Amino acid sequence: MDISKHDYLEKVLESHKMKHVSDFVSKHKTKRDEIKSELQSNYTGKIYVPINSGSYAKHTAINIKFDLDIIVPFKRDAFETLEEMFDSVYDFLYEKYKDKATVRKQKVSIGLEFYPDEDGEVINLDIVPGRELNQDKYLEDKKLNLYVNTLYGVLKEKTYIQTNIQAQIDHITAKENERKKIRLLKAWKHHNRETYKSFLLELLVIKAFDQANIDGNLWEKLKKTMEYIQNNVNQEGFTLKDPGNSGNNVIDTLNTNERQKLSDTMKRIIENIEANDDNIKIYFPINEKFEETDTQRGYGIKTASASVSIPPNNTRFGL
Amino acid sequence: MKFFNQHKQVSLIIEETLLKKISQIGIEKYPYETGGFLVGYYSDDSMTLYITDYLLPHKQKGMAYLFERSIDGMKQVFKNLFDRQKHFYIGEWHTHPNGSCMYSSTDLNAMIEIANCETVNITNPVLLILSITEKQVKDFTFSIYNNKGLHPYE
């Protein structure tokens, strides 16, 4: 490879930055704000101010497959049951947007996929309704219960999960070092069609930085992060505490075979890249759509305007 | 004649008669290498180069596989050209007798030296190589120098 792995990975990150899709992001934000205020006026007295969540709020978003998440916190006495809350929000959004978007019930959220706009772009929003755990305590403890739509859920026996979205967001805030590795692993996941949940990868990276000595340049740090995953994810007793709910061990979303497979995959990636630098391009490709070429268009001159040039003396040309 | 370079998204325009004159000089010197300077100017948006003329060095050494040109006596020529017409040095040309028009490592190093030269005000000098035989020009290539590389025009 003609550049170092560190410089290459910087290019990968650059090509996945959200700034390349800023118009697309602002369209999402406009829609998000519209939905937030509609929910607030429809549920006056029953609702707290909705909060922005998801990878964009956590600064771990990459510009491939992008959506925005809204958490909608309701008061404890707003609904008899969590299911009622979920259905009420679904019905409201469905009535409001059925002509403009596909509205569907997902695992813990209601998905809004708007029909392509005049630029052919599709806006995706996930609305997550939650009910405070204790009456009038949300502003203080940020604790919410989410309804789990069992039809889609893996947690068959459970119909709700307790979470603290704010704690999940805060967990990753101001950790740019970790966020870079998270974005790289998300790029890997996307380009290699891996099915691991972004949330799982996030927690793995944060734990790796917390537990292992991760230093060096960007490649060395990424490699050490992957080594940590390789060496730990398949170990019995390995835990990944959900910052939103300490009782929830997120590694349990993978079974033993899947954990071993993740470990083997990390091992293989590291070995292949160490054997040949160029393999890094297979696992961590540049998003070609936004590849930054340092080449500036046009003929360059060194001063502000054209002037006399005297070429060097005794220059040799050969065959 | 118009050529386009993908790498820098730029065009190069040269009169066919000018190219013929240069070719004639190359053939006359066969089987030895020869060459010289190219002069011209850029469009206001810096996207097009107009090659308006060539200049022959006052002193040069031409061998079968090597060409060395001096700038002795050329400084005033370049100055006059700029003062009178606002045309300036934009690159180099030389022949490859019985060779291809692919640049050699010597050629690339020469272009690096030129672009880095303090008295050269352009960052993307062009290089014209003519592949010649005893009787004719078989082929020619214009390339643009940028950041330690030479990129051909089509």
Ligand SMILES: [Zn+2]
């Ligand atoms: Zn040559």
